[in-house]
Amino acid sequence: MLVGEILNKIITKEITINELAKMYSVTDQTIQRKIKKLGYEWDKKKSTYKYIGKSTQPLDTDFSTLFRKKQTSHYKHGQVKNKDKKKASYSNNTSDILDVLLIRTKAPPKRVYQGFYFDKDVLSIINSVPKNYKSELINEALRKVFKEKGLL
Incomplete structure (x- = not known):
């Protein structure tokens, strides 16, 4: 979805910040921070976003590009040895410990x-x-x- 579409859906209450956060697997604060970084500020009185940035509005920017994509690696989730997934083993020699640490190995809540x-x-x-x-x-x-x- 484009930034302009998302902002309109938030304003018209078709989607919430919480729903966006779940969609992109981030927190509510992350969504709000990304919108603010784009140059938008929430106007409480008018219940709308107003653009306060210096360049042209990024309405045609794909919102999903604002988030780091999950790393793909030769590591497989089936290779996890213990239940809480804190330590991970990997068998491919091309992977190093950084590849494993960059992959989310945190157990679901x-x-x-x-x-x-x-x-x-x-x-x-x-x-x-x-x-x-x-x-x-x-x-x-x-x-x-x-x-x-x-x-x-």
Whole structure:
């Protein structure tokens, strides 16, 4: 998608920064930083991006070119020896340790963000717990119920 298309979709709320971040496998902040680097600034009052750059607007720039492409290598994910994928082995002599380190060998996160609607009485209990422990509370409560029902 072109920069102009993406900015229009953000303004018209057809796409969110979060959705873009997932699409390009980056964080929300990275998307915002890239847009700012292109010379755009978010105008809160008008809910639109205004161009403050010095050169011509990069509306016809392909947005995907702003991100580093994943390195391709002779390394195969099947060659990972341990579960947490911190150490990787490789067999091809043309690869060196830098090739392996440049490839994302980080394990996928154990947790995934998911939003739900809660009834007020349930939410009041969840909110009574410190912020850092809310996910643990919900996970443990659901895990207990699922185990009792034989689902886990």
